[in-house]
Amino acid sequence: MDHEVVDxxxxxxxxxxxxxxxRVGDLLFIAGQPxxxxxxxxxxNTAQAVPGxxxxxxxxxxxxxxxxxxxxGSGLEHVVKTTTFLTDLDNGGAAxxxxxxxxxxxxxxxxxxxxxxxxxxxISVEAIAVVP
Numbered sequence: 163m164d165h166e167v168v169d170x171x172x173x174x175x176x177x178x179x180x181x182x183x184x185r186v187g188d189l190l191f192i193a194g195q196p197x198x199x200x201x202x203x204x205x206x207n208t209a210q211a212v213p214g215x216x217x218x219x220x221x222x223x224x225x226x227x228x229x230x231x232x233x234x235g236s237g238l239e240h241v242v243k244t245t246t247f248l249t250d251l252d253n254g255g256a257a258x259x260x261x262x263x264x265x266x267x268x269x270x271x272x273x274x275x276x277x278x279x280x281x282x283x284x285i286s287v288e289a290i291a292v293v294p
Contacts, residue, residue, distance in 0.1 A: 163187060170233030174200035174226045183230050190234050190293050194286040195226035216253045216284045220260050223287045236293045241270045243290040247277045
């Protein structure tokens with residue numbers, strides 16, 4: 163089955179040599195989205211995390227995720243799996259609270275490994291969604 167790279171003017175640019183999203187059939191695979199505002203004139207090679215700590219980064223990461231979902235014709239309600247990469251397990255409570263805010267009913271499956279992220283990021287989120 164062929165795959166299609168998804169691109170759109172409202173999507174944040176990738177921070178390296180990869181596709182932000184790839185569609186295969188009705189499935190959409192979205193690369194990890196950092197808590198970095200990559201809109202406007204931000205340089206993806208040097209951009210840093212939004213100020214404000216974990217919650218601000220989380221909200222920016224999900225804003226990036228939403229932009230990609232919408233560009234592909236999907237939305238948060240069609241996400242079936244996420245991986246939320248955290249750098250500090252102490253942020254787990256906030257992550258659960260914020261996850262419930264973005265997915266209030268029928269939340270998708272989730273994995274949350276604790277990792278080291280580049281540029282001192284606190285969160286990155288990747289997703290798999292259905293394109294209706």
